[in-house]
Amino acid sequence: MIRPPLISAAELQQALAPSQTPPLVLDCSFDLADAAAGERSYREGHIPGALYVNLNEDLSGPKTGRNGRHPLADRADYARWMGRVGIVPGREVVVYDRQAAMYAVRAWWVLLWMGHRQVRVLDGGLAAWQAAGGPLSQQIAQPLPATPYPDAAPQRPTIDAQQLQQRLGDVLVLDARAPERYRGEVEPIDAVAGHIPGAKNRFFKDNLQADGRFKPAEQLRAEFAAALGGRAPAEVVNQCGSGVTACHNLLAMEIAGLHGAALYPGSWSEWSSDSSRPMEKSPRS
Incomplete structure (x- = not known):
């Protein structure tokens, strides 16, 4: 059964009650400017029983300098990682972070891509957990390892740089980066500023309410319908700086019921590493 993509703090508290079969909780906190910060914050306090997941070490593959800052790992590597942390078919998994779900969504997408449907994102992250009276723990949880997750065909669509370049104009590219990065006014991370030609900007933080929880499904559906301009989700490619917040x-x-959009995992960090690919900037409107 496909679970709703979000779980509330109250629902998670109930699911973690001693009388229940608890879900496996993964803390995905991270900081692009300080790769060790996420684990430090986990050690300072996390949802009891949660395991720490590192964006660079667990959710990304080896970098070549031309495949982006957070390339996908091989499916066999993900299958082994899932086994190491105890993810087996049918096991409920909840992912969260401290950064508006910007890293938890990568774990959510990877698990779905690997065929694990029983995964949800904690709506509002650790702040929502604490606001609901949830306790924090400093005890380092230990995984219950299993065999590598059984591999199957990818369960979520992706597109690579060559395919995307061939389809520019035929697909709608949604860029999840901040507007000033999308426009090419600043570029604090990658070597080149700008965006993929024809891309539209949908800043990932626009998906959230002021309290850090996701907007209602109806509101998201209306906003994305306006952005898509009549295109079907299957004609949409989501990208960002390195394929992480695109998952947001x-x-x-x-949440909006718009299923079937693709991820460009390499995103701008891969695209801009090859000067032969077309790039553009947009003036502030």
């Missing part, structure tokens, strides 16, 4: 827009589309 993919989650928002799932």
